[in-house]
Amino acid sequence: MGQRQSTLPRESPKPSNATHHHDEDAKIIARALHGSLPPGHNLDTIFTDLDGVNGRSSQEWRDFYFNSLIDAPDQSPLQAQELSSYHVTPPRDSSASTFVPESTSVASIPRESSRRLHSQDETPSSTTYFSHTDSPRIHTLHPPPVPAIRPLPTIHSEKSRGGRRFTPNDEDFALKLIVWEANHNPGITRQQLCRELAHLAHHHTISSWSGWWSTTLGKGLSPAQILRASETGTPVVLNFNDPGLERVADPGVPTVHDESEMPREGTPDSRLTDTKWRTSDPVSPIEHDDDESGLPREGRPGSRFTDTEWRAVIAHIASTGGWEDLSLVQKWGPLHDMFPHRTVHSFSAWYHRNESQVAARVRRERKKLQERSPSDVLSVSMPSISGLKRERDHSFDVSDSERGLASSDKRRRTEFPEDE
Structure with a gap:
């Protein structure tokens, strides 16, 4: 019969004078694992990169990491303090090595969570006119005071998916122009303002400004109402249509609903819920509705094409x-x-x-x-x-x-x- 082969696991070759190299190898691994792993990297990648460093193969680095650093019960206090200074912590990666220690006695401090850094080119507006509640479909508008001079926009080319995005500076300029124009031209309509916004802030089209008004201010909010809120310092709760959403509004605060909730033949005053607000701010139907252009009545926003x-x-x-x-x-x-x-x-x-x-x-x-x-x-x-x-x-x-x-x-x- 042939000679029976041994089934005992073969020990990985150790470098000479392992005790002498232990501290140096620990520092090498600590530097390799220091901080957050780059995107797409895991332990396998790091051990592959360490192949040949200090006379160790990638498998030896792997064994040294899990057996000598992670699970070593006889780790001296000096070694523990030294490893802690290098933040040696096994990264949380699903594709890491299959060697998963059942119980760990890690001497390193927990890995700090990385924070997402905002891009430096974003210049937020110094003034916030919207305060959101728990639901993104309801927020409160605090119109700015009427500026002394006609505001001018900041032209930019910041793009997002589908076109140029609206920045806080865009919204700041739009609200200031709305209250300024409504103060100097009481009969101005939403459609005329969108055209003026597109003329001055030409990095957005008329359609873009009209869409911004509908999604941010609501279709039922007229320039006259925004001016009135600016002059009186009264916030406006913008309550958009959302099936299943419980309506939340403070007593005495004017609430503007999405136009899709309103009856087709409803008067402009019926779009507001506060009686005091309605009587103190009578406005014409043209100011409420951009669609008064001689079009068939059935061709309203959201309706079927005629x-x-x-x-x-x-x-x-x-x-x-x-x-x-x-x-x-x-x-x-x-x-x-x-x-x-x-x-x-x-x-x-x-x-x-x-x-x-x-x-x-x-x-x-x-x-x-x-x-x-x-x-x-x-x-x-x-x-x-x-x-x-x-x-x-x-x-x-x-x-x-x-x-x-x-x-x-x-x-x-x-x-x-x-x-x-």
């Missing part, structure tokens, strides 16, 4: 050359100017949901343009906004009369499905 809006989109795409190469703003900016209650992103999302139906309608529309003037297909200039508004106000009656009212009604039911 036949008029369908036809305007189709006419716009069919008469615009190089559609696929245009940017988001170039595609939908003219339609947003025509229908201010629809944002650029709203048009884009609606288009992608109904792309097949829109593409079929655009092909038929371009075919008609080709029959009229073949040389102008896909190169015809975009009609002016005023021309589109005139067509919108007449609801494209010309095309209906050409094809007959009876067939037009049938096409409305089949070619213009309601937006879901």
Whole structure:
């Protein structure tokens, strides 16, 4: 019979004069593990990097770390103090070595938790006008006092996902401009202010400022109300629509709800819950609603797209050359100017949901343009906004009369499905 091989584990070779090298090796490991591990590094990576250092292999460094430093019961007080000065602590890493000590007698101090450092280029505003409660859907607005001179913005190019982000300086400038303009132009509307904000702080578009107003101030808050709160020093509790959210408001503090909660035919005063506030600040419907532009009543924010809006989109795409190469703003900016209650992103999302139906309608529309003037297909200039508004106000009656009212009604039911 062959000679039976020994099953005893083979001891790893130890470097000569291990006692002499113990302190030096402990310092080497301490320096390697000092502080936080770099991203993507673990114990295996560190032991691999130590391979060959001071005459030890990576496996020897591993054994020395777990057996001599972590689990050594006879560690002298001098060694413990020395290791503590180097913060030798086994990192908490799920992919670390499989050698997990059952009981540890670690002489090192606990690893300090790392803090996330804020970028130095962020310059927070010196004034905070919003105080948030436990829910992000409810916060209190403290409008600033009316500035002595017309405020000017700080132009920046700080970007985030989807475009330039709104900084605290942007919000500080916007609120100061709102109260300044409302004080000098009592009849100014939200839409006019968004245009003025985009004109001065041109690093954000009109659509961006309008979206900021809706999500930060709420659609029901008018410039006159912000000015009144600024003059009286009264905070405004902004209470946005959130199903299942318990309404929280302090007594005597005006509360502005999201416009989606309000009845369609509600008066402007019905959007406020405080009677004293309502009677002391009568405002016109135009100041409350940016959508008073002659649009059909059913074409309100968040509602389904109407036949008029369908036809305007189709006419716009069919008469615009190089559609696929245009940017988001170039595609939908003219339609947003025509229908201010629809944002650029709203048009884009609606288009992608109904792309097949829109593409079929655009092909038929371009075919008609080709029959009229073949040389102008896909190169015809975009009609002016005023021309589109005139067509919108007449609801494209010309095309209906050409094809007959009876067939037009049938096409409305089949070619213009309601937006879901």
